[in-house]
Amino acid sequence: xxxxxxxxxxxxxxxxxxxxxxxxxxxxxxxxxxxxxxxxxxxxxxxxxxxxxxxxxxxxxxxxxxxxxxxxxxxxxxxxxxxxxxxxxxxxxxxxxxxxxxxxxxxxxxxxxxxxxxxxxxxxxxxxxxxxxxxxxxxxxxxxxxxxxxxxxxxxxxxxxxxxxxxxxxxxxxxxxxxxxxxxxxxxxxxxxxxxxxxxxxxxxxxxxxxxxxxxxxxxxxxxxxxxxxxxxxxxxxxxxxxxxxxxxxxxxxxxxxxxxxxxxxxxxxxxxxxxxxxxxxxxxxxxxxxxxxxxxxxxxxxxxxxxxxxxxxxxxxxxxxxxxxxxxxxxxxxx
Amino acid sequence: xxxxxxxxxxxxxxxxxxxxxxxxxxxxxxxxxxxxxxxxxxxxxxxxxxxxxxxxxxxxxxxxxxxxxxxxxxxxxxxxxxxxxxxxxxxxxxxxxxxxxxxxxxxxxxxxxxxxxxxxxxxxxxxxxxxxxxxxxxxxxxxxxxxxxxxxxxxxxxxxxxxxxxxxxxxxxxxxxxxxxxxxxxxxxxxxxxxxxxxxxxxxxxxxxxxxxxxxxxxxxxxxxxxxxxxxxxxxxxxxxxxxxxxxxxxxxxxxxxxxxxxxxxxxxxxxxxxxxxxxxxxxxxxxxxxxxxxxxxxxxxxxxxxxxxxxxxxxxxxxxxxxxxxxxxxxxxxx
DNA sequence: CTGTTAGCGCCTTCAC
DNA sequence: GTGAAGGCGCTAACAG
Numbered sequence: 207x208x209x210x211x212x213x214x215x216x217x218x219x220x221x222x223x224x225x226x227x228x229x230x231x232x233x234x235x236x237x238x239x240x241x242x243x244x245x246x247x248x249x250x251x252x253x254x255x256x257x258x259x260x261x262x263x264x265x266x267x268x269x270x271x272x273x274x275x276x277x278x279x280x281x282x283x284x285x286x287x288x289x290x291x292x293x294x295x296x297x298x299x300x301x302x303x304x305x306x307x308x309x310x311x312x313x314x315x316x317x318x319x320x321x322x323x324x325x326x327x328x329x330x331x332x333x334x335x336x337x338x339x340x341x342x343x344x345x346x347x348x349x350x351x352x353x354x355x356x357x358x359x360x361x362x363x364x365x366x367x368x369x370x371x372x373x374x375x376x377x378x379x380x381x382x383x384x385x386x387x388x389x390x391x392x393x394x395x396x397x398x399x400x401x402x403x404x405x406x407x408x409x410x411x412x413x414x415x416x417x418x419x420x421x422x423x424x425x426x427x428x429x430x431x432x433x434x435x436x437x438x439x440x441x442x443x444x445x446x447x448x449x450x451x452x453x454x455x456x457x458x459x460x461x462x463x464x465x466x467x468x469x470x471x472x473x474x475x476x477x478x479x480x481x482x483x484x485x486x487x488x489x490x491x492x493x494x495x496x497x498x499x500x501x502x503x504x505x506x507x508x509x510x511x512x513x514x515x516x517x518x519x520x521x522x523x524x525x526x527x528x529x530x531x532x533x534x535x536x537x538x539x540x541x542x
Numbered sequence: 543x544x545x546x547x548x549x550x551x552x553x554x555x556x557x558x559x560x561x562x563x564x565x566x567x568x569x570x571x572x573x574x575x576x577x578x579x580x581x582x583x584x585x586x587x588x589x590x591x592x593x594x595x596x597x598x599x600x601x602x603x604x605x606x607x608x609x610x611x612x613x614x615x616x617x618x619x620x621x622x623x624x625x626x627x628x629x630x631x632x633x634x635x636x637x638x639x640x641x642x643x644x645x646x647x648x649x650x651x652x653x654x655x656x657x658x659x660x661x662x663x664x665x666x667x668x669x670x671x672x673x674x675x676x677x678x679x680x681x682x683x684x685x686x687x688x689x690x691x692x693x694x695x696x697x698x699x700x701x702x703x704x705x706x707x708x709x710x711x712x713x714x715x716x717x718x719x720x721x722x723x724x725x726x727x728x729x730x731x732x733x734x735x736x737x738x739x740x741x742x743x744x745x746x747x748x749x750x751x752x753x754x755x756x757x758x759x760x761x762x763x764x765x766x767x768x769x770x771x772x773x774x775x776x777x778x779x780x781x782x783x784x785x786x787x788x789x790x791x792x793x794x795x796x797x798x799x800x801x802x803x804x805x806x807x808x809x810x811x812x813x814x815x816x817x818x819x820x821x822x823x824x825x826x827x828x829x830x831x832x833x834x835x836x837x838x839x840x841x842x843x844x845x846x847x848x849x850x851x852x853x854x855x856x857x858x859x860x861x862x863x864x865x866x867x868x869x870x871x872x873x874x875x876x877x878x
Numbered sequence: 879c880t881g882t883t884a885g886c887g888c889c890t891t892c893a894c
Numbered sequence: 895g896t897g898a899a900g901g902c903g904c905t906a907a908c909a910g
Contacts, residue, residue: 207679209903220881225905233879252679255655256595257903260886265592267635267656275624276817281617288611288638292649297656299603300636302624313628319591320603320633343543343588462823481612487798545887556897561889569895593887596902 208249216245228253259321268508269317271301271310271336272328272350273424279451279478279497280328283350286501287326294509296323305330305390305423311339318343324508329354331392346511348504353394359511361504361523365395365477368493368527369402369447372475375491375529376445377410380539381473385436385443387453389424396421399449399477418443422453429456437464437472444539445473451480454490473535477527491535493527500525544585552581564589595657604844605653607637607646607672608664608686609760615787615814615833616664619686622837623662630845632659641666641726641759647675654679660844665690667728682847684840689730695847697840697859701731701813704829704863705738705783708811711827711865712781713746716875717809721772721779723789725760732757735785735813754779758789765792773800773808780875781809787816790826809871813863827871829863836861 210228214221219238226232227242234242245251259265268291272280288298299317303310307330314336317325324346329337333355340347341356348359376384386403389396400419407414420435422428429448433456436443446461448454454476461468468474479494503523510516546564550557555574562568563578570578581587595601604627608616624634635658639646643666650672653661660682665673669691676683677692684695712720722739725732736755743750756771758764765784769792772779782797784790790812797804804810815830839859846852 210905211903221903222882222905223880226880229905231905235879238880250678252651253655254596254657254903255652256592256601256657257886258905259592260590260596260888260903261905263886274621275611276617276621278614278617281612281614284636285610285612285638288636292637297635297637297652299633300620300624301628301633302621315588316591316633319589321590321592342586546889547887557887558889558898559896562896565889567889571895574895590887593902594889596887596904597889599902 207254208251209254210251212249213242213245213251216249217241263321265321265323266295267297267299267320267322268505269299269301269314269322269325269327271303271313271317271325273305273330274302275300276302277452278481279495282481282497283501286498287505290502290505290509296509303328303330305393307331307335310334310336314339318345324348324512326350326504326508328352332394346508348508348511350504351395351500357520359507359516359521361500361507361525362395363495363500363525363527365398365527366402366405368477368495368529369399369449370406371402371527371529372447372477372491372493373403373406374410375531376447376473376475376535377406377412379445379473379535379537381445382412383415383418383441383443384445384447385432386419386447386449387429387432387436387457388419388421388449389428389453391421393424396424396449403447424450424452426452426456426459429453429458430460431456433457433460434464437461437466443472445475445535448474448476451476451478454478454492458490468534469537473537473539475535479530489533491532492530494530495527496525543590544587545590546587548585549578549581549587552585553577599657601657601659602631603633603635603656603658604841605635605637605650605658605661605663607639607649607653607661609641609666610638611636612638613788614817615831618817618833619837622834623841626838626841626845632845639664639666641729643667643671646670646672650675654681660684660848662686662840662844664688668730682844684844684847686840687731687836693856695843695852695857697836697843697861698731699831699836699861699863701734701863702738702741704813704831704865705735705785706742707738707863707865708783708813708827708829709739709742710746711867712783712809712811712871713742713748715781715809715871715873717781718748719751719754719777719779720781720783721768722755722783722785723765723768723772723793724755724757724785725764725789727757729760732760732785739783760786760788762788762792762795765789765794766796767792769793769796770800773797773802779808781811781871784810784812787812787814790814790828794826804870805873809873809875811871815866825869827868828866830866831863832861 210221214224226234291298301313310330328350351362420432448457475491479492546557550560562570627634637649646666664686687698756768784793811827815828
């Protein structure tokens with residue numbers, strides 16, 4: 207593979223001059239520019255960005271560390287991040303942690319060694335060694351979707367507010383026994399959604415039945431298990447609140463297997479919409495996050511940090527959720 | 543940020559000795575090893591892989607260039623690639639081309655400059671400048687899902703065979719007017735699926751009605767448009783064959799809007815399943831690809847190439863598809 | 879407008 | 895067991 211030296215020699219100039227042509231920096235006369243261009247063409251020269259990065263200390267690479275690209279929520283995030291990053295000349299390295307802190311930590315170590323210019327991270331837990339390490343290395347970092355015990359840029363949706371609205375919606379339909387099928391206890395989105403749920407109940411003067419609040423994984427299996435559990439209560443809840451899309455799908459499956467119709471027998475609402483592309487028949491009432499926008503905001507903020515254009519203090523961007531009422535919760539029920 | 547020199551100085555050794563400890567190569571006495579380790583710890587030293595890559599000419603990074611991560615098919619591929627790559631100590635850079643050849647080409651240029659060790663590529667077109675460029679730079683390349691006019695490693699599903707089976711299934715149910723809603727003409731999967739469709743019809747002695755074969759984008763909109771078009775024919779088809787998952791969803795939407803029931807009024811089958819995680823109620827008969835396996839095979843092959851363990855001649859791995867019959871095509875119809 | 883010098887951080891080569 | 899020298903390919907910094 208030819209190097210910049212070869213190009214320079216062929217064009218009869220110094221390497222730095224070739225460099226100036228390649229990067230379009232500094233003054234180069236039109237004639238030498240032509241010659242260098244010709245040499246590049248003739249040799250099939252491809253600049254080596256690894257070498258450039260070593261000098262310039264910039265890799266033009268961002269790390270996107272999320273839990274599981276298989277969740278359409280994160281898929282959309284990944285797409286948004288990649289779009290914005292690519293538009294600004296950055297590449298994106300993708301990593302799936304599966305909510306495992308050790309996996310997250312070892313990814314972060316490698317990514318730091320690779321000298322990524324910045325991190326977009328969905329921390330597995332609220333107290334994250336990974337976050338501390340990144341911060342210690344002084345690499346720009348934006349936390350996505352969740353909050354964390356550290357002074358960092360954060361971009362997330364208003365989980366508390368979305369859950370509040372969703373719960374109010376159910377209350378307005380007459381529901382009083384609403385089960386909250388939440389995610390892991392140590393993830394801020396779980397906690398915030400439960401908080402919104404509690405606030406709505408409190409405001410409506412409905413006492414909280416703690417047995418109706420369950421924590422499990424943000425998975426289909428979690429939704430299935432939690433639904434089976436709450437539906438066995440006597441009396442069973444009249445409505446289920448699934449704290450994310452996978453839980454909702456698991457809940458729906460469990461209800462169907464149990465012969466319960468939605469919404470006739472039980473109402474079901476969820477957090478996170480599924481992309482319209484997947485749905486032949488949108489059915490579920492949800493608090494929809496502005497997912498693509500979230501990715502855009504986060505990436506934009508990170509790029510501004512890299513460019514030194516962001517305010518010095520950590521930013522906290524919170525996006526609203528959109529209540530979308532569909533058939534899964536359309537029935538008004540009597541009290542009791 | 544401390545460098546290997548700082549570590550060496552702190553440990554009272556030469557940089558190369560520190561290097562030997564860090565990479566666990568060559569002989570180092572236990573006592574100096576301890577001192578170096580202590581120095582690393584004390585300084586919070588993080589090895590710089592950019593510098594290492596410049597020397598070693600290996601970045602331990604793979605490029606995954608696909609059309610759109612938003613399609614669950616590619617999402618699963620991305621997950622599979624990342625799992626295998628990460629297990630072997632490689633990172634993955636993700637790129638979405640949206641089937642645009644120019645986007646693809648500019649990505650490939652950048653990725654070559656970044657000295658990725660290998661490419662996993664879903665070419666936008668059969669005759670790909672990108673493929674030629676990668677081959678010219680002698681960077682290992684595995685083509686995913688599609689075939690291409692070049693001698694390269696390829697991993698794909700048996701599109702022809704899957705389409706053949708799916709069509710036979712419809713024929714066995716009594717369908718004779720089966721519309722083929724295909725993808726772009728210049729993508730091999732489209733062509734192969736149409737070929738399988740034709741073979742099944744020919745074998746059954748059913749004449750091909752060319753107006754029932756349409757090409758469009760592999761999108762929901764494409765499926766919608768094609769369905770509207772074929773359903774306007776007199777007589778309309780009794781069954782629709784959607785050449786991918788998005789086309790199937792678009793087709794389903796168009797049918798519902800037109801007041802047609804599936805399968806009572808029209809049967810519908812598709813290529814590519816949706817991941818079970820998304821489906822509250824699996825409904826569509828499909829030729830399911832072994833998506834994760836496809837990603838595994840492709841990444842495995844690429845890694846073997848990098849390790850010099852693959853046979854010199856280009857490999858062609860073809861995975862079977864699985865016919866999954868569901869309600870969308872369960873009705874037997876009369877002839878006529 | 880162009881070139882010289884030096885060095886980014888690491889590791890291969892060779893010597894001791 | 896350990897180290898000195900040199901160079902991977904490129905570009906800052908400083909001439910001219």
